[in-house]
Amino acid sequence: MRITVDHMSTSLPMDPADAMSPVSGSVMDRLVEANERYASQFTDPGMDARPVLKVAVVACMDARLDLHDALGLALGDCHTIRNAGGAVTDDVIRSLTISQRALGTRSVMLVHHTGCGLESLTEDFRHELEEEVGQRPPWAVEAFRDVDQDVRQSMQRVRTSPFLLHRDDVRGFVFDVSTGLLREIHRD
Numbered sequence: 001m002r003i004t005v006d007h008m009s010t011s012l013p014m015d016p017a018d019a020m021s022p023v024s025g026s027v028m029d030r031l032v033e034a035n036e037r038y039a040s041q042f043t044d045p046g047m048d049a050r051p052v053l054k055v056a057v058v059a060c061m062d063a064r065l066d067l068h069d070a071l072g073l074a075l076g077d078c079h080t081i082r083n084a085g086g087a088v089t090d091d092v093i094r095s096l097t098i099s100q101r102a103l104g105t106r107s108v109m110l111v112h113h114t115g116c117g118l119e120s121l122t123e124d125f126r127h128e129l130e131e132e133v134g135q136r137p138p139w140a141v142e143a144f145r146d147v148d149q150d151v152r153q154s155m156q157r158v159r160t161s162p163f164l165l166h167r168d169d170v171r172g173f174v175f176d177v178s179t180g181l182l183r184e185i186h187r188d
């Protein structure tokens, strides 16, 4: 997730670039056209829904992080669960629980990254939202200052979840968006 500073300084404005898009559906049209080309080459791999590598990857939604390329993953290999920051929220635990108990995964890989937009946010973001829309969101922003510490906290949330079957093979990493390399974060 990448958030520019001037986007942040005014409270939650609409991005002017969005308002000025000549045709609001054009981006989506491009995606649908790309899908038509994709489907024309596609052959049913006949796969089971259970991930081949029995691994679930929890990662930030950042556009610079191409998980499949960066980790050498192929179609069908893993579950990917992504959100702002790659935070292990209750909803991520929900997905991991289903991943493990219904679809057979055993390992959890956490991928955060350098230059994450959440490093420039604070929980004030919620207060700004409340001021603007008259209601405070029920979720935490999950902002952080120290990415290594945030990865450790995320690993801890997975390891202490009572809902998961497999909590022994949990590893956390920081992806460097300028080198493409992962750096592993070890427990203290």
Ligand SMILES: [Zn+2]
Residues within 6 Å of the ligand: 001, 002, 060, 061, 062, 084, 085, 086, 113, 115, 116, 117, 118
């Ligand atoms: Zn991010």
